[in-house]
Amino acid sequence: MSRVWIIKSILLLIIITLMIIAGAQLYEHRHFKLPIVAGQGVTKVAKLSDYAEGVKETVADTNVFYLEGKEKGGKMFIMANTHSNEPAAILTALIFVENALVDKGTLIIIPEFNNSAGRNTRPGDGYPLYYEIPTEWGSKKFRMGNRDASPLDQWPDPDVYVHYPDKQLLSFLDVRNTNRTWPGRPNGPLMERVTYGAMQIMREMEVDIAIDIHGAETMFPVTNCIVAPEKSMRIATMTSLTVKAREKFDNHVEPSPSGFRGLSHREIGDYSDTLPFLLEAPLPFLDQPTGPKTVKLLLDGKDPFLLSLSKKRKLFVPYDETGWPMEKRVGQHCSVILEIIRQFSRKFPERAVELRNVPRYADVVKNGVGHYYHDPDKVDKAVVHFN
Amino acid sequence: MPLIMILYYIICAYIAGMLVWNFIREKKSVNDMLLYLLVMIPLVLRILRVK
Numbered sequence A: 001m002s003r004v005w006i007i008k009s010i011l012l013l014i015i016i017t018l019m020i021i022a023g024a025q026l027y028e029h030r031h032f033k034l035p036i037v038a039g040q041g042v043t044k045v046a047k048l049s050d051y052a053e054g055v056k057e058t059v060a061d062t063n064v065f066y067l068e069g070k071e072k073g074g075k076m077f078i079m080a081n082t083h084s085n086e087p088a089a090i091l092t093a094l095i096f097v098e099n100a101l102v103d104k105g106t107l108i109i110i111p112e113f114n115n116s117a118g119r120n121t122r123p124g125d126g127y128p129l130y131y132e133i134p135t136e137w138g139s140k141k142f143r144m145g146n147r148d149a150s151p152l153d154q155w156p157d158p159d160v161y162v163h164y165p166d167k168q169l170l171s172f173l174d175v176r177n178t179n180r181t182w183p184g185r186p187n188g189p190l191m192e193r194v195t196y197g198a199m200q201i202m203r204e205m206e207v208d209i210a211i212d213i214h215g216a217e218t219m220f221p222v223t224n225c226i227v228a229p230e231k232s233m234r235i236a237t238m239t240s241l242t243v244k245a246r247e248k249f250d251n252h253v254e255p256s257p258s259g260f261r262g263l264s265h266r267e268i269g270d271y272s273d274t275l276p277f278l279l280e281a282p283l284p285f286l287d288q289p290t291g292p293k294t295v296k297l298l299l300d301g302k303d304p305f306l307l308s309l310s311k312k313r314k315l316f317v318p319y320d321e322t323g324w325p326m327e328k329r330v331g332q333h334c335s336v337i338l339e340i341i342r343q344f345s346r347k348f349p350e351r352a353v354e355l356r357n358v359p360r361y362a363d364v365v366k367n368g369v370g371h372y373y374h375d376p377d378k379v380d381k382a383v384v385h386f387n
Numbered sequence B: 001m002p003l004i005m006i007l008y009y010i011i012c013a014y015i016a017g018m019l020v021w022n023f024i025r026e027k028k029s030v031n032d033m034l035l036y037l038l039v040m041i042p043l044v045l046r047i048l049r050v051k
């Protein structure tokens, strides 16, 4: 073998080794299945494709959990991981799926709404591939996803995304963002089919309240809040005031802009009888000027750069050495959801939803998030569903 | 899979093939050899539908 070929072989070997190491990690991440333990309250598990033929046999298909009470009442729909890089959402949804006991009405929950985005990552930002939540029986491992669906599942992106049906021009990337593709259509791009499926659930089941759980940067004004359109405004305001008075945490109300199309809090209300709410909790991990994007930052929200910005009053939320731990964010989401249900049920008693066994803010802060998860190895296999 | 997606994979494979060809033909510059291989990584991962 000539000298040139010896060099080439060595280079080739190094690159192939690198490619296998990196590729295997990405492959494993894309195919990692999260076990979700259906609690005693779960009465049925369906698929999104039962409502939208267009997502059948695609990565976008996802589990839909039903918790039906013995007594008839209203219907409430919770979506989490619309943006799969905002993990407080799925952590909150799983607390409901694993623990909630519904006495009256129906609770419908999709823990991983954008299943393709949950299998995508952002290597350029150094995103971790997984994060783990400590529990009493070990730790529960979750995939860390991305904001947008994977290009492996929906491609190509247009130069400009022309929103359907309003024809508003949105960024090309938003064609893979399930909080821009509402209300969707049955045969549009895959993510429009996902939101169409959710719209079908709401229309067919006559859902009263829809809650879309998110997280947002501390430097972004729409954070730590409830986003609501005109028709949901009263309940959102009452909820905000009540949690502030009773549970001592801030969660202001932001009006849903009517001129900005494609968002859940806008289109769900405009294209169905459902009252939409979008919940934001602070997520320091998403802020641009932070240190490395580590799992620790994701979970405790502590960052020295944000702390110094906070002292210069550049943040939209209170921020000190304690950061923004996950327990606080998940606890807020739990309490706000329970309070929205209570306010709605008071206003429309004939469509009331009554449930128990879901912790509130103070409980989650005290016990931690993992306290509410069950060991999938210790329960009947029939109640473990993979997402 | 839509037609454009298929065309995209064909383009990926074509460019990856050209890089392999250039890598084989390169006789002097070790730097260039390495660059051809590095540029190939994302193309190969896409063709294998890993990333």
Ligand SMILES: [Zn+2]
Pocket: A082, A083, A086, A179, A214, A215
């Ligand atoms: Zn979001």
